[in-house]
Amino acid sequence: MSIARPPAQPVATAAAGQRTGTTGLAGESLVLGFGSRVVVDGVDIEIVPGRVSALVGPNGSGKSTLLRGLARLHRIDGGRVDLHGGAGEDARPAAALSAREFAQQVTLFAQSRLAPSGLSVREVVAFGRHPYRRRFAGPSEADRLAVDRALRATGVHGMAERAAGELSGGELQRVWLAACLAQETGVVLLDEPTNHLDLRYQIETLDLIRDLADDYGAAVGVVLHDLDHAARIADEVLLMQSGRILAAGAPVDVLTAEHIGAAYELRVEVDLDPRTGRLRIDPIGRHGARQHAASAAAS
Numbered sequence: 002m003s004i005a006r007p008p009a010q011p012v013a014t015a016a017a018g019q020r021t022g023t024t025g026l027a028g029e030s031l032v033l034g035f036g037s038r039v040v041v042d043g044v045d046i047e048i049v050p051g052r053v054s055a056l057v058g059p060n061g062s063g064k065s066t067l068l069r070g071l072a073r074l075h076r077i078d079g080g081r082v083d084l085h086g087g088a089g090e091d092a093r094p095a096a097a098l099s100a101r102e103f104a105q106q107v108t109l110f111a112q113s114r115l116a117p118s119g120l121s122v123r124e125v126v127a128f129g130r131h132p133y134r135r136r137f138a139g140p141s142e143a144d145r146l147a148v149d150r151a152l153r154a155t156g157v158h159g160m161a162e163r164a165a166g167e168l169s170g171g172e173l174q175r176v177w178l179a180a181c182l183a184q185e186t187g188v189v190l191l192d193e194p195t196n197h198l199d200l201r202y203q204i205e206t207l208d209l210i211r212d213l214a215d216d217y218g219a220a221v222g223v224v225l226h227d228l229d230h231a232a233r234i235a236d237e238v239l240l241m242q243s244g245r246i247l248a249a250g251a252p253v254d255v256l257t258a259e260h261i262g263a264a265y266e267l268r269v270e271v272d273l274d275p276r277t278g279r280l281r282i283d284p285i286g287r288h289g290a291r292q293h294a295a296s297a298a299a300s
């Protein structure tokens with residue numbers, strides 16, 4: 002996956018090298034649920050230009066629902082979602098924007114996308130350009146360039162003319178990621194983007210996410226299950242448990258043995274890798290505990 006030219010907008014002018022991302026998204030006191038069941042309970046979250054915010058937490062803690070609420074894909078029962086513009090611009094309630102305006106600012110890479118039948122990879126990626134299409138008009142030069150950039154950034158340009166329905170799970174995952182990137186939004190929300198990917202593409206996707214924030218000023222919110230991945234790319238980590246934020250802040254302050262133990266009900270050891278300087282999270286399962294006991298007895 003070439004990441005030489007990752008896209009994002011307002012990034013068209015970023016080719017000149019300056020950081021241009023100015024759009025952010027904030028949820029305040031958000032309450033979301035299914036029927037009468039509350040699954041996100043009074044959460045505050047800010048997705049800030051040029052920064053990566055990682056949402057982590059156990060299964061069912063409300064991460065996907067929160068992301069979908071921010072993306073206007075889940076009804077908000079309480080609180081608000083605001084889109085923040087550039088310096089000096091007032092925040093606007095996300096709900097006040099038309100669907101088309103919102104889709105020019107915010108994209109969501111969702112879990113469980115279907116395999117489209119009868120469409121080529123390029124045509125699927127071109128879905129990302131819908132917010133920019135004029136009625137009855139074909140794709141513009143800008144559309145074609147954006148699709149090309151997204152195909153390259155995600156390493157699927159070599160399969161652009163293949164039928165999307167024939168791809169493997171991981172390949173299709175990258176095609177949908179490309180469709181999100183082709184949308185060229187300032188805010189990029191991603192729900193478990195490394196799922197189904199082999200090791201190489203997991204790491205390249207993480208690098209691409211970091212590039213979106215660093216090089217293009219995108220505001221990135223990403224749900225990740227792998228805490229090492231979160232520690233690797235996030236500026237802030239939000240650790241969720243039962244619909245609430247248990248801890249939020251820098252990875253080193255949030256991903257502690259105490260917090261992780263409390264959220265996941267699992268003993269872990271956390272240290273800094275002396276070689277890379279990165280956080281290293283070592284879950285101690287039942288077998289790990291036996292090994293620890295054995296090596297303690299041997300010493």
Ligand SMILES: Nc1ncnc2c1ncn2[C@@H]1O[C@H](COP(=O)(O)OP(=O)(O)OP(=O)(O)O)[C@@H](O)[C@H]1O
Nearest residue numbers: 035040058059060061062063064065066067224241
């Ligand atoms: N369609 C639905 N109808 C009813 N309840 C749902 C629905 N989708 C999710 N839930 C419930 O909402 C809660 C939060 O789910 P959500 O998918 O947001 O959690 P998550 O943290 O993203 O989980 P995971 O890590 O497993 O993806 C869970 O208890 C889940 O069972």
